[in-house]
Amino acid sequence: MAESERRERSPRVGVVMGSESDRPVMEEAARVLGEFGVGCEVVVRSAHRSPEATARWAREARSRGLRVIIAGAGGAAHLAGAIAAYSRLPVLGVPLATSPLGGFDALLATVQMPPGVPVGTLGVGAWGVKNAAHLALRILALEDRGLARRLEQQALELARRGAGAADPRSSGPRSGRLREARERAQRAGATRGARPPVRVRSGPGSRRPRRGGG
Ligand code: C2R
Numbered sequence: 001m002a003e004s005e006r007r008e009r010s011p012r013v014g015v016v017m018g019s020e021s022d023r024p025v026m027e028e029a030a031r032v033l034g035e036f037g038v039g040c041e042v043v044v045r046s047a048h049r050s051p052e053a054t055a056r057w058a059r060e061a062r063s064r065g066l067r068v069i070i071a072g073a074g075g076a077a078h079l080a081g082a083i084a085a086y087s088r089l090p091v092l093g094v095p096l097a098t099s100p101l102g103g104f105d106a107l108l109a110t111v112q113m114p115p116g117v118p119v120g121t122l123g124v125g126a127w128g129v130k131n132a133a134h135l136a137l138r139i140l141a142l143e144d145r146g147l148a149r150r151l152e153q154q155a156l157e158l159a160r161r162g163a164g165a166a167d168p169r170s171s172g173p174r175s176g177r178l179r180e181a182r183e184r185a186q187r188a189g190a191t192r193g194a195r196p197p198v199r200v201r202s203g204p205g206s207r208r209p210r211r212g213g214g
Contacts, residue, residue, distance in 0.1 A: 010065040011039035011199050013136050016057070016083065018046045018073035022096055025126050026072045030198050032133035036150050038140060039196035041066065046073075047082035054079070058086035068136040071119075072129060074098030077106035080119045092135055093119040094128040 013033055017026045026042070033040050041064070045054040061069060069087065071080035072094035080093030093110040097103030103124035111121040120135065122128035141148040 011041040011197055012065060012067045012140055013038060013040040013133075014057075014061050014066040014069040014089075015040050015042045016045050016069060016071045016079065017042075018044070018048075018077065018079045018096075019098075020044055022072055022074065022098065025096060025129055026070075026094075028126055028129045029070050029072075029133040029136075032130055033136065034196055034198070036137055036147060036154075037196050038137060038147070039198060041199040041201060043201045045079070047078045048076070051082070054082055055086045058083040061087050062089055068092065068139050070094065070129075070132040070136060072096050072132075073110075074103070074106045075101075075109075077109040080110050080121075081113055081117065084113065084117050084119050090139060091119050092132040093121045094132050095121070095124045097125045 013029075015026060015029045017023060023044075030040050030042055043057060045057050047054050058069070066089060068090050069083055070092045071083050073079040074096035075098060077093070077095055080091050084091040095103050095106030095110045097106070099105055107121070107124055110119055113119050122132045122135070137147060137151060141151050
């Protein structure tokens with residue numbers, strides 16, 4: 001893929017999380033978006049701890065060039081809903097498993113929004129974060145043919161891999177893993193030096209990451 005095709009001048013996806021302690025899992029979203037050459041803005045904002053800064057960030061998101069927002073939070077996860085109240089951009093909410101209730105609390109807090117203020121809620125934790133990024137890519141691909149083509153290629157690749165795993169002539173799971181590792185390395189090589197922008201904004205509500213937290 002041509003470098004110019006992968007490069008993007010300004011981020012199109014906002015990735016917002018309730019605390020610095022959410023960062024390790026939320027960064028998966030930036031990684032997936034980056035694989036497709038889509039830039040993102042990564043921020044920490046909290047509807048509870050920094051409500052005014054959260055409202056400001058959400059209100060200004062569209063004028064900064066963002067087109068989709070991914071919001072992840074744990075516990076009483078009101079962040080995605082609050083952002084959907086302040087912005088008309090599509091908001092994808094990811095419940096995180098950070099409290100002793102294991103993410104079920106965050107799922108309920110994110111999913112059941114009052115009609116008219118939608119949050120597209122994904123699965124809990126890392127799977128949800130990855131799928132939020134994939135869903136954001138599909139939304140952007142509605143208006144971006146190059147991206148739509150890259151998603152089509154990815155779907156073909158996934159189908160090929162699935163077929164390979166079921167094929168009795170393939171030389172087993174070990175060689176499959178080796179092939180995947182090789183492909184990953186090749187992809188990393190191909191995208192090195194052509195990274196899309198990741199804008200990291202600090203602000204109120206930011207907390208130092210806890211050791212082993214998250
Ligand atoms: P700390 O680790 O900072 O104590 O945060 C965060 O997403 C995090 O998972 C603990 C958890 O609190 C969550 N949090 C929310 C919101 N703000 C922070 N759910 C919010 O506005 O919804």
